Amino acid sequence: MxxxxxxxxxxxxxxxxxxxxxxxxxxxxxxxxxxxxxxxxxxxxxxxxxxxxxxxxxxxxxxxxxxxxxxxxxxxxxxxxxxxxxxxxxxxxxxxxxxxxxxxxxxxxxxxxxxMRYAWDLQAQYLRESRLDRGLKGAYARWLLHRLRLWDHASxxxxxxxxxxxxxxxxxxxxxxxxxxxxxxxxVDTEAFTPVAAKQGFYLIASRMVPYKRVDLAAAAFRRMPDRKLVVVGDGPQMAAVREAAGDAANITFRGHVGKPDLVSLMQSARACLHIAEEDFGIAMVEAQACGTPMLAFGRGGARDIVRTPEESDAPTGLLFTEQSPEALIDTVERFEAMGTAFSAAACRANAERFxxxxxxxxxxxxxxxxxxxx
Missing domain, CATH: 3.40.50.2000 (Glycogen Phosphorylase B;)
Structure with a gap:
């Protein structure tokens, strides 16, 4: 063939x-x-x-x-x-x-x-972020995206x-x-991640610091939960906004960019990993599950395929929340803490192996x- x-x-x-x-x-x-x-x-x-x-x-x-x-x-x-x-x-x-x-x-x-997302539902965001939302260049960009939409649909x-x-x-x-x-x-290269059952007391969010990732919401939420620890990994243009949302909260630690071995170690040790963005899929969520770690994620996009909730499985691997807000995340963390041992490292690992x-x-x-x- x-x-x-x-x-x-x-x-x-x-x-x-x-x-x-x-x-x-x-x-x-x-x-x-x-x-x-x-x-x-x-x-x-x-x-x-x-x-x-x-x-x-x-x-x-x-x-x-x-x-x-x-x-x-x-x-x-x-x-x-x-x-x-x-x-x-x-x-x-x-x-x-x-x-x-x-x-x-x-x-x-x-x-x-x-x-082709920039030709469809993300057109306005693409034009705005590229500074092509006005003037002659903007008119040309809109015409070009119109032509691309026609071709994308036909092809x-x-x-x-x-x-x-x-x-x-x-x-x-x-x-x-x-x-x-x-x-x-x-x-997903699940073999590169080893599950660890013994967890430490911190929550982890690892992400590029760009607007749609909404890491600032995690910082704002944990600023209001001084008894819960948050470790923030990653860097990018939104870092200043994330640090501002965290304020002087002593329970939030910024690690910046870390190498893969350190990231895997943090994923293995975290009490739970957080994901607040709306993703097409979300490979990092699977990697965290492969480490035996539960996910607390925004319940739109690929997270619906990845995270098994208590409502749909006898072996849940995390919780989903329906709103991108500090309040929704706070409620989800408190619900997670109240559920105790409902989420096992073995269930998380078995779930990851599907991918x-x-x-x-x-x-x-x-x-x-x-x-x-x-x-």
């Missing part, structure tokens, strides 16, 4: 590249295609020797540092890929890859991290099968593309096998 894997762009080893790594493990003989490839040599090991076939984006001026400024050309670039002669095309898409053109004899399986008809990384993304796909998607959660890399690979194989010959 001749297989092609279509990735968007390669410039760092991050979440979507972990998915690509597992796709290449399932189909090691596949040809790899990408819009452009500027991945540093030190990060190329996960490609297993594959050299991507790239598009004209690779050769455009300043592309190495600013390829994202060619967003408007990416639909044309992805459509320029020659995917004739393949039995199976597997795309990994959060922007353009799912728009690859395949023939009637080819099954196209699209793994979707998210529809969503091309894959034969769509896999979404969470129920939340499946709902977004249904909303903006009017397509049904099967859910296949992304791979292992091995399960992801098997899910890909099963999805392809179900549809091959019917594409």
């Amino acid at each position: 001749k297989v092609a894997i279509v990735h968007e762009w390669l410039d760092t080893y991050a979440g979507s590249e972990r998915v690509l790594e597992q796709m290449l493990a399932v189909w090691p003989g596949a040809d790899l295609h990408a819009l452009c490839d500027f991945l540093p040599e030190r990060e190329r090991g996960f490609l297993g020797g594959h050299v991507p076939r790239t598009t004209f984006i690779q050769r455009l001026p300043f592309a190495r540092k600013r390829f994202r400024m060619y967003l408007g050309l990416m639909p044309l670039a992805i459509e320029s890929l020659d995917l004739s002669g393949y039995d199976l095309v597997v795309s990994s898409s959060h922007a353009a890859a799912k728009g690859a053109i395949t023939g009637p004899g080819t099954l196209h399986l699209a793994y979707v991290h998210s529809p 969503a008809a091309r894959p034969d099968v769509i896999l979404a990384n969470s129920r939340y993304i499946a709902e977004r796909i249904r909303k903006v593309w009017r397509r049904e998607a099967q859910v296949l959660h992304p791979p 292992s890399s091995a399960n992801f690979r098997q899910g890909l194989r099963d999805a392809a096998a179900r549809h091959l010959g019917h594409g």
Whole structure:
């Protein structure tokens, strides 16, 4: 069977590249295609020797540092890929890859991290944060996003099968593309995390300090709970606001950026980990569960797929709250404390193993096998 894997762009080893790594493990003989490839040599090991076939984006001026400024050309670039002669095309898409053109004899399986969010529900935020919400540049940006929306919707008809990384993304796909998607959660390296049953008395929030993560709400909540300890890990442009929300609270400790071994140790030792953002999925929540640690999370987005609550399971792994506010978090912490030993490290670890890399690979194989010959 001749297989092609279509990735968007390669410039760092991050979440979507972990998915690509597992796709290449399932189909090691596949040809790899990408819009452009500027991945540093030190990060190329996960490609297993594959050299991507790239598009004209690779050769455009300043592309190495600013390829994202060619967003408007990416639909044309992805459509320029020659995917004739393949039995199976597997795309990994959060922007353009799912728009690859395949023939009637080819099954196209699209793994979707998210529809093009900056062209849909996050358009206003994108324009505002990019300072493109006014003037001639703003008018051009709105026109470009309008054109991208039209293409994004039209090209969503091309894959034969769509896999979404969470129920939340499946709902977004249904909303903006009017397509049904099967859910296949992304791979998490659960083997890199060891569960620890003995917990210490602190709560942990580890995050980039950016506005949508709402770490400031955790700081504000624990400022009002002086008998509960909070450890804050991470850094970023929102750090000043988070420190302001914490004030001079002696029960809140800022650790800044820490290496992975220290982060894993903190996850293993924490009484519970906190997650206040609305995420498409949320790999860090799975990693905390793999450490045997309960989650207290905002109950929208991927957290609904990850955290097993007492209402839905006899072996709960955390609690969800319905409002991003200090009051909601305070209520959830107090409820968690009142439940005592209801949350076990063993239950958290067993829950995390649902999201292992091995399960992801098997899910890909099963999805392809179900549809091959019917594409």
